[in-house]
Amino acid sequence: MAYQMHFGPVLDRAPEFVDGTINTILLSGQGIVIGLAIGLAVAIIRVEGPRWLDRIAVAYIEIIRNTPLLVQVFLFFFGLPYIGLRLSADTSAIIAISFNLGAYSAEIFRAGFLAIPKSQIEAGLALGLTRLQTIRYVVIVPALKVVFPALTGQLTLTLLGSSVVCAISASELTLAASKVESLTFRSLETFLVAGAIYVTLTFVFRFTYWLISLWLFHRKDPARFQIAGALPHGQERVEA
């Protein structure tokens, strides 16, 4: 005998889903921004930093990559109060997700840096740039281009992985879905809806990364560049 699906009671709880979705976007969005910043800094330390700092970076990466995200979330949530930091579940969740992504993305960024030929770095140094300026202006964009697919894959994992923070009752979509389920007793329907929302979110995030990649890696139209560059100083177009 087939199970009769009833989405009605679940869809009546649309406001809960909307709230959950917004919270998941905020949670992952902040986690992604902070996590990437951590990852970039750690990657730079790993390729340029002094040995002792590199050791610390390696330890951080290994610890994060060899423990489950859920355990990290618990450790941040229950552990931080012991060092005097009393944070809400939501804030703890952002911190845990940021540090998790920081470790994974650090290794991805580092792979990108290592893919750039040494001769490019030497060309930057020979022009008088500092090592950090060379990274900033010469290395980062080509390196990002190399690892962009790997990076966006990792970001998708972060978005979906953010669901585990429902374990500490941080507000996000899976927690919202659990509440709807307990109110409606429509488990399958509830999580089908939640799943559909996650799929949609994934597409929206991926579309955003694609837009960012266009902005990062796009090429200026040469003709427009000449005009744009030449006009402000009252010059005609460069003669061919």
Add this chain to the structure above:
Amino acid sequence: MPAVQLNNIKKCYGALCVLDGINLSVEPRDVVAVIGQSGSGKSTMLRCINGLEQIQGGSIDIVGHRIEPGTHSLRSLRKEVGMVFQSYNLFPHLNVAENIMLAPRVVKNVPKPEAWETAQMVLKQVGLADKVGAYPDELSGGQQQRVAIARSLAMKPKVMLFDEVTSALDPQLTGEVLKTIAELAAAGMTMILVTHEMGFARQVANRTVFMYKGQIWEEGRSEDLFSAPKTPELRSFIAPNLK
């Protein structure tokens, strides 16, 4: 006062001394060609002169800066010493203008309009004014190398170092790059150029240095060096190049 002076410099990788007591003095407006077999230490010498490699002994005086073993802050020196590499090393994500403007903007804080003007000037100098918006992979090897030269020139260097800048080019493209270098020489730029183009060395360089096994084996006015080599090593090195 010489623009560049190498005082007994030593550079070793473990037991192998790639530069074994090099003395060289380059006057302002000198064009010095450096020739020698593969592995004789030519590139290493250039790389020591702008601090891409550390020296282990001796010292280098270059346009008012001094490099000794352990010298670290070389940025002020590199602002005044241009280097062009065999493999061009243009930055692929930047177009020609951006490649050229990067160092003046970032290192010297030159305002954008001024950097732009300089970019146009140096591009004209290398004959590529129409390529200002092109990306490196849209240019031929010879054009890329000329842009690399322009990029160095934009920093208004006092000395230019060229490391086999035509070795990756076919003969026709080699010609256009050598023409650019010859024009720089005529304009009075102080240059040290490692080259395998004997004819060019003879023509453009007023002095030529022959390196052999990490030492300067023979040096002198290019004309004399090529027409009357003193050492058997140099004789056998240039013999196949003379028709």
